[in-house]
Amino acid sequence: MVVFGTLGYRPRSLIPTVRSTPSVEKVVFYFGADKNEPDAVRKVSEARKDVVDFCKSMGIAVDPVELDDPFDFKSTALRIRRDIRKHKAAGKEIAVFNIAGGTRPTSSAALLACILEGVPTVYVHDVTYEEIHLPLLRMEYNRILSGEEREILKALIRNKGKDLTEVELARLVGKHKATVNHHLRNLVSKGALRLERHRVDSRKKIVTVEESTELLLGDLD
Amino acid sequence: MKVLVSTFGGDDPEKVLSAMRHIPYNRLVLVGEKGTERSEGFARLRDLEELAGHTIEVVHVECEDFLELVDSVAEVLVERTSEAGTKVTGTVTLNISGGSKILGDAALFAAFRVGVEAYHCDSSVTKLPVLKGASAKDMFTPAESRFLTSVGSDGARLDDIARYVRAASKQSVERTMRELKKAGLVTPELRNGTVFVKLSETGAEVARAIRACPSRD
Numbered sequence: 194m195v196v197f198g199t200l201g202y203r204p205r206s207l208i209p210t211v212r213s214t215p216s217v218e219k220v221v222f223y224f225g226a227d228k229n230e231p232d233a234v235r236k237v238s239e240a241r242k243d244v245v246d247f248c249k250s251m252g253i254a255v256d257p258v259e260l261d262d263p264f265d266f267k268s269t270a271l272r273i274r275r276d277i278r279k280h281k282a283a284g285k286e287i288a289v290f291n292i293a294g295g296t297r298p299t300s301s302a303a304l305l306a307c308i309l310e311g312v313p314t315v316y317v318h319d320v321t322y323e324e325i326h327l328p329l330l331r332m333e334y335n336r337i338l339s340g341e342e343r344e345i346l347k348a349l350i351r352n353k354g355k356d357l358t359e360v361e362l363a364r365l366v367g368k369h370k371a372t373v374n375h376h377l378r379n380l381v382s383k384g385a386l387r388l389e390r391h392r393v394d395s396r397k398k399i400v401t402v403e404e405s406t407e408l409l410l411g412d413l414d
Numbered sequence: 415m416k417v418l419v420s421t422f423g424g425d426d427p428e429k430v431l432s433a434m435r436h437i438p439y440n441r442l443v444l445v446g447e448k449g450t451e452r453s454e455g456f457a458r459l460r461d462l463e464e465l466a467g468h469t470i471e472v473v474h475v476e477c478e479d480f481l482e483l484v485d486s487v488a489e490v491l492v493e494r495t496s497e498a499g500t501k502v503t504g505t506v507t508l509n510i511s512g513g514s515k516i517l518g519d520a521a522l523f524a525a526f527r528v529g530v531e532a533y534h535c536d537s538s539v540t541k542l543p544v545l546k547g548a549s550a551k552d553m554f555t556p557a558e559s560r561f562l563t564s565v566g567s568d569g570a571r572l573d574d575i576a577r578y579v580r581a582a583s584k585q586s587v588e589r590t591m592r593e594l595k596k597a598g599l600v601t602p603e604l605r606n607g608t609v610f611v612k613l614s615e616t617g618a619e620v621a622r623a624i625r626a627c628p629s630r631d
Binding site: 264265266267270292293297298300301304305308309316319325326327337338383384385403404405406408409 | 519522531534540541544
């Protein structure tokens with residue numbers, strides 16, 4: 194069993210989850226502070242040491258992951274999701290993800306990764322330190338997007354930065370332009386991509402994937 | 415009507431300002447705890463909105479219970495979506511960066527539940543991977559949705575569920591039950607020779623989420 198968590202100033206927001214989870218083999222936690230605030234750096238470093246010491250004394254493997262920028266929502270979400278998937282691929286069972294500690298963007302990014310990966314999540318109340326288990330609903334977008342829509346999104350991500358027009362995209366996925374146009378309209382209305390005017394030929398539209406689709410893609414594999 | 419709904423804590427107007435700069439809107443709705451209107455941050459936002467001839471709508475929420483908070487934010491989103499209308503120009507967009515950690519996380523959860531376009535606006539702006547209009551309801555077939563919402567908090571007899579969902583046959587409602595059991599959402603058990611169905615913890619959340627979704631009937 195692996196326990197994931199986010200850590201801020203208070204080891205007490207993470208350690209109770211390690212204690213209340215049976216058969217923990219490993220703890221992975223994310224921490225980080227604004228480098229321009231020495232006080233924050235010191236407090237976070239102390240909390241990190243406390244959690245590492247606790248795990249070591251319990252004979253539990255521990256992997257403290259320092260985030261370069263704990264206020265960068267997107268890179269934190271991508272990093273956490275990648276790590277979750279890596280552990281799952283290695284056959285590890287993720288018992289729970291404690292999202293109580295750390296900066297607000299770190300906590301929200303962790304929650305997002307848990308929703309997309311279907312990982313059980315726990316929150317620890319700020320005052321009572323009571324553990325609140327969140328009954329998460331996994332958002333499996335492969336049940337919402339059609340096969341053609343997923344194929345188009347995959348093709349666009351693979352060719353990111355190429356400024357594809359509708360016609361070029363249709364050629365790429367081997368479908369009729371009208372078919373691709375229909376799916377593109379649906380994907381635009383869902384907010385997964387947008388159509389932008391071509392820089393040279395204003396009659397053409399460039400199909401651009403929203404950055405958020407990158408976060409979504411894990412489900413499209 | 416373009417409605418911008420943002421979480422707000424009183425002392426973090428910069429995050430709401432970032433959302434106001436990046437997301438087009440006609441009306442601003444702030445979701446926060448009681449007393450946020452007395453903050454300097456709110457006064458700053460109010461003054462800015464007044465310059466444009468608008469007022470800010472404030473919705474108070476209790477930040478004690480996470481799931482109740484999710485329900486409250488989801489309710490705000492569903493109501494504003496219905497008010498904004500179904501035309502292309504009618505949109506509701508959510509920013510989750512303001513306010514306390516629990517409020518932001520609950521708002522993120524609510525965005526996924528009801529399928530509202532959402533952002534995290536701070537020094538950088540991140541669009542969240544919520545598909546517009548793709549709510550918790552879309553994860554299930556209509557028969558599964560009806561089945562889940564027909565099981566109350568104390569559970570229900572399968573025969574009663576079949577009547578409630580107007581199942582075409584006993585086999586079809588049993589098939590739906592098996593699918594939901596496989597997904598870990600219901601637990602059937604035999605009581606005095608009758609099949610009795612209870613929702614699992616996740617099943618209860620799914621049922622809440624489906625009930626909270628805007629109706630498309």
